[in-house]
Amino acid sequence: MATIKLSKKNFYHNLNQITLQTGSVEKIAIVLKDNAYGHGLVEMARLACEYGITKAVVGTTQEAEAISAFFTEVVVLGDTPKVEGGFTYVLNALEAIASVPFGVKVELKVDTGMHRNGIELHQLEEALFHIQERGLLLQGVMTHYRSADVLSSEFFWQQKRFEVVKQRVKEAGVEGVRFHSHNSASILRTHHFSEDFVRVGIGAYGYSELPPLFNVVKLKPVLSLWAKRMATRHLKKGQRVGYGGDFIAPKDMVVSTYDVGYGDGLMRGLFEGNFLTPSGHHLLGRISMDFVTFEGEEEEVCLFENAQEVAEVLGTISYEVLTQLHPSVKREVVEE
Ligand SMILES: *Cc1c(COP(=O)(O)O)cnc(C)c1O
Numbered sequence: 001m002a003t004i005k006l007s008k009k010n011f012y013h014n015l016n017q018i019t020l021q022t023g024s025v026e027k028i029a030i031v032l033k034d035n036a037y038g039h040g041l042v043e044m045a046r047l048a049c050e051y052g053i054t055k056a057v058v059g060t061t062q063e064a065e066a067i068s069a070f071f072t073e074v075v076v077l078g079d080t081p082k083v084e085g086g087f088t089y090v091l092n093a094l095e096a097i098a099s100v101p102f103g104v105k106v107e108l109k110v111d112t113g114m115h116r117n118g119i120e121l122h123q124l125e126e127a128l129f130h131i132q133e134r135g136l137l138l139q140g141v142m143t144h145y146r147s148a149d150v151l152s153s154e155f156f157w158q159q160k161r162f163e164v165v166k167q168r169v170k171e172a173g174v175e176g177v178r179f180h181s182h183n184s185a186s187i188l189r190t191h192h193f194s195e196d197f198v199r200v201g202i203g204a205y206g207y208s209e210l211p212p213l214f215n216v217v218k219l220k221p222v223l224s225l226w227a228k229r230m231a232t233r234h235l236k237k238g239q240r241v242g243y244g245g246d247f248i249a250p251k252d253m254v255v256s257t258y259d260v261g262y263g264d265g266l267m268r269g270l271f272e273g274n275f276l277t278p279s280g281h282h283l284l285g286r287i288s289m290d291f292v293t294f295e296g297e298e299e300e301v302c303l304f305e306n307a308q309e310v311a312e313v314l315g316t317i318s319y320e321v322l323t324q325l326h327p328s329v330k331r332e333v334v335e336e
Contacts, residue, residue, distance in 0.1 A: 002260035002303075003226045004325060006043055006333045010220035014204050015051050017217045021187050022198055029055035029180075031201035032067060033077060038265070038322035039205060039223050040331035045070045047333065048204075057199050061085065075107055075199075078117075088139050092117040097130045105137045112161040112181075113154070114146035124165065128172050140178040140196065141169055148186035149209045155186065189214050207308055207318040223322065224305035225266065225329075227258035232297045241293050242285030247272065255284055256297050263289040265324035266303060267314055274313045278302050 019025050030053050031037075036044035041063060045056060049070035056071045058064050064074040064087045074087045081089035081100045088105040091097055100106065108127060111118035119127045131138050143162045147154040162181050169177060178196035184203030187193065188210060202209070206221035234254055241247040241255060249255075262268040272282045281294040281301060294301055304310050307321040314321070 001328075001330055002258075002264045002266075003228075003330045003332055004040065005224045005226060006039060006047070006331060007220070007222050007224070007336060008047060008333055009336055010206055011044075011047055011204065011222045012051060014206050014219045014222070015048075015053070017219060018184075018187060018198070018200055018203055021190065021217070022193050025052045026054065027193070027195075027197045028053050029057050029073075029075065029197045029199050030204055031057040031183075031199050032063065033057065033059035033201070034323045035325075035327050037201060037205050037319065038325035040327075041066055043331045043333060055197060057201075061087065081106065090117075090142070091119070091127070091131075094119045094123045094127055094130070097127060097134060097136070100134060100136055102135045103137065105139050106131060107140045107142055108138060110141060110143050110162070110165050112143040112145075112165065113158045114144055116144070116146075118143065121161070121165070124168055125172055128169065128174055132174075138174065138177055140180060141165060142179070142199075143181045145181065145183065145186050148183060148189070149211075151211050151213065155189075184208065185210050188217050202319060205322065209317055221306050221308075223307065223325075225260065225264075225303040225325070227260035227292065227301055227303060229297065229299050229301075230257045230259050230291065232256040240285070243288060244286060247285035247293070253295055254297055255293050255295055257291045257293050258301050259290060260292055260303060261288045261290040263326065264329050265326045266292070267310070267321065267324055269314045270310065275310070278305050 030048045032041055035041050045067035054072045057075045059077050060079045064076050068074055076087050076089050081104045083101050083103050088107050090107045090109050092109055109118035111120055145158050166179050180195050180197050182198040184200050187198045188208055206219045208215055208219055235249040237249055237251050239249050260266050268287045275283055284293040307318040311318045311321045
């Protein structure tokens with residue numbers, strides 16, 4: 001089986017950088033949805049806990065249950081609210097309030113321009129009223145930015161709208177709630193952070209999709225993907241490798257197969273012409289479900305240590321390359 005190595009040092013480096021932006025570790029909620037962006041839910045939860053982070057954000061109740069021991073609070077972004085577990089559920093629509101059981105902790109999401117989830121601005125007072133009427137425990141009011149990673153005024157426009165939300169919540173007489181709007185891109189470009197916490201995902205894992213101009217904070221990728229040698233053979237010039245025989249040996253050569261493939265999440269769009277491993281190996285022939293072939297006979301090969309480079313080749317973003325990595329791939333925390 002392939003192995004995913006998780007660099008504790010790099011993760012803590014990134015968290016140090018984010019702490020500098022927020023002012024304190026208490027103001028960080030680590031986003032662990034989608035198997036911690038492919039890194040491994042429980043492994044990353046444990047490391048975040050050791051670092052001193054007390055809040056986590058996940059997608060589902062199942063994820064929340066798996067990591068609840070590590071945090072004092074877990075916010076669930078998109079699942080059916082229930083009292084058991086004591087988690088905090090995000091309300092994504094006005095209609096959702098009616099079916100939330102009494103006594104559940106909730107976070108009200110307001111749509112300030114992304115037009116994906118959250119109540120609309122004109123529904124704010126109505127939502128606050130229903131939340132109180134149903135006996136739900138409102139913890140906070142939140143929003144999500146659509147263009148925090150784009151060089152434009154849109155981000156500021158949305159921030160202003162959220163300031164209006166804060167004002168209106170106060171005017172409605174609702175007290176003691178927290179406000180949070182920042183994700184990785186927005187906290188990395190913010191200089192005077194004043195909200196209650198950030199919901200940081202991709203930045204903690206070592207990536208920023210911000211334009212280079214904004215990238216003053218240096219982050220380090222946490223994850224690298226490795227595979228072990230399975231078999232080695234001596235090819236004669238002209239012999240072919242793999243499905244379709246795409247690779248034709250240009251000379252007599254030694255090649256080995258390694259135990260990683262698209263079944264593990266190594267995207268099949270990579271091939272000899274567009275991809276090189278960190279140690280300079282070209283893929284020979286197609287990526288199979290569980291195997292790849294490289295020249296040589298090293299015991300272990302690193303497939304990639306920077307998902308953004310892989311993403312660029314494939315015309316996608318680091319998030320997609322990372323979340324493709326299958327949960328069954330072994331995760332190993334390394335100190336370095
Ligand atoms: C995924 C998510 C985040 C984290 O975003 P990053 O860009 O990975 O930092 C924050 N808030 C919400 C609501 C999200 O869904």
